[in-house]
Amino acid sequence: MSRFSIRRTALAAGAAILSLALVTGPAQAQRDPAYDAARASGQVGEKTDGYLGVVSGGDAALRKMVDDINIRRRALYAQRAQAASATLEEYAFTAGCLAIARTASGEKYQAPDGSWQTRGGGAPQRDARCP
Amino acid sequence: MRLTELTRPRLPAHKEQMEGRWAAWAVLLLGSGLAGGCISVNAPDQPIVIELNINIKQEVIYRLADDAGSTIDQNPGIF
Secondary structure, eight states, rough: HHHHHHHHHHHHHHHHHHHHHHHHHHOOSSSOHHHHHHHTTTTTTOTTSEEEOOOOOOEEEHHHHHHHHHHHHHHHHHHHHHHHOHHHHHHHHHHHHHHHHTTOOTEEETTTTTTTOOOOOOOOOTTTTOO | OOOOHHHHHOOHHHHHHHHHHHHHHHHHHHHHHHGOOOOOOOSSSSSOOGGGGGGOOOOHHHHHHHHHHHHHHTTTTTO
């Protein structure tokens, strides 16, 4: 194999890795600023079922962002639930318990009765089965 | 020609019909007479709520808690 072809192979491999990274997208290390702002303003909240919900109104862009996050959460739940021999709903509900517990003051979350609540200084209202 | 067809005694159709009508009236009268003693069933005022999460056991949630916690930690972009 000539030096030229080795270099070409290396280039092709590099390009393939780069395109793969572009397609799958990097694992987001931090929240998107729009998502962070929507949480802080109470436009979106954590639901009991482990997914994000639009609290009231919300334009198309916000709903799309919420749908996108929920699709990614669902994929993650499904993968982890299978590894833990649990159902998707069980895993999602557990994550919901924890996500509600981790809401910051002023953020919205869903109470067990289905109503939207604003997280105060104390513990949030959670399902009795939550750890 | 079938002779049996001619010799077989036939029930008077009109009489049978009359008896049927009397029976119908008797059932109707009996039914209305019993109506006073019937138990009435009313629809509940409150809507029927089906608890979808009822089948998720607490022990399962406790088992998954650690795993779910680390999943949230590892994916800060979507939580």
